[in-house]
Amino acid sequence: MATIFSSGGIGWARKLSGVGPTIGGMTALLAEPLQTDPVQLVSDGLQRLRESVPGLSDTEVQERVRAVESLSRQAHSVMLDLVAEMQARNLAGHTGFGSTARLLADMLSLSKAEARTRVGHAEQVGTRRALTGEALPARLPETAAALAAGEIGPAHLRIINEAMAAISDTATPADREWAEAHLTGWAPRLDPAALGRLAARVLVWLDPDGPEPATEEAPAPSGALRLRDRRNGGVGFEGWLGSEHGPALRELIERLAAPRPASEGIPDPRGVEERQADALVEVCGLARGAEHTPSSAGEPPHLTITLDLNTLIDGIGAAACDYGSYLSAGEIRRWACEAKVIPVVLGGRSELLDVGRAMRTVPLGIRRALVVRDRGCAFPGCGRPPSQCTAHHVIHWIDGGETSLQNCVLLCEHHHRVVHHTGWGIRIHADHAEFVPPTVIDPQRTPLRNPLRC
Ligand SMILES: [Zn+2]
Ligand SMILES: [Zn+2]
Known part of the structure; x- marks a missing residue:
């Protein structure tokens, strides 16, 4: 049995080897130096993690990526607790800085914006102190717990914090609790953009009517449209339409922006934005009195591929298309989902196994x-x-x-x-x-x- 004792509050514990001094009848034996400063401990651990990287298996690399991200999130949580403590002790005031954010920015060479964000987040998820000095739960307790556990990161925190701040005053405490639990529960599995969409939805659920209009007399505009010239001679624009006309525009554009049927075996290569721009051009053409609407008839989507049977079944390898380019088997399987496919499947010696079983959309x-x-x-x-x-x-x-x-x-x-x-x-x-x-x-x-x- 080994008794461990420290040489001081911070620093190395006394290293003992062999037979050391006897304390209370027990011999203190210590094979490894003992570190008691938590910062040095974590730093040593990180150094060991770094040194272990080349020797890891693929699976271990994946595990470590997850683990280290979690550690970095936990470290952020400790940072926010410390910032909350700086705030509670008014360290900025005692040292002649105007605010905790200013002190933090100068201490760590942070941008003012980053420092303000940390102080703002610390106020929501940092441990608080009552006037008596006792610890109080964070304002956003679920979020604080998820961050401390390394389940969510600073980007998730920012979105949850903004959403919680935007919840209407009419929401009940139970509504707020539900919103925080819902967002925090989903955050570990959503990237920040998706979490932002969920947050927007939560706000709508809690306040379906939206904020009160600023004035009652002024009629709400039906929309706004800004046009500006682009250097290449084109026109850029941005704007919005209200609920009266917006859905009609969306319906029209989306209908005209449907992907074109494949021609010559090539499916529509245009992305959504390009198709929508083309649809707008088409609307302009219609408005100028042009008579052409997109033909919904025409060729049904079709694609002819020639590939080895094993490639098709295993999903491994590539196949030639009839227009000369190569596609991965995975790509073909994806296309086969929506297009009308006429497979020409060849066996090992290129004998024809199956031709012409058309799959409908x-x-x-x-x-x-x-x-x-x-x-x-x-x-x-x-x-x-x-x-x-x-x-x-x-x-x-x-x-x-x-x-x-x-x-x-x-x-x-x-x-x-x-x-x-x-x-x-x-x-x-x-x-x-x-x-x-x-x-x-x-x-x-x-x-x-x-x-x-x-
Ligand atoms: Zn999607
Ligand atoms: Zn599919």
């Missing part, structure tokens, strides 16, 4: 039911509307999956790509789709659903 009835169920991209945190989504087959058509409500889910272009290439699993339930992260994202593979569609 998801029929309108099923698509409508998908819109009712998924209400847009079903991926956790995504806010894309149904008009920007395609129906993805959970069990790929190539693997025998059928075109049915139970086997399809709405996904935007980006998340369709994500699902096809990064190992997310999907489970379809009666009223929602559930997404199972790949182990590289979540080793426990805890299923998630899109909180924006709940």
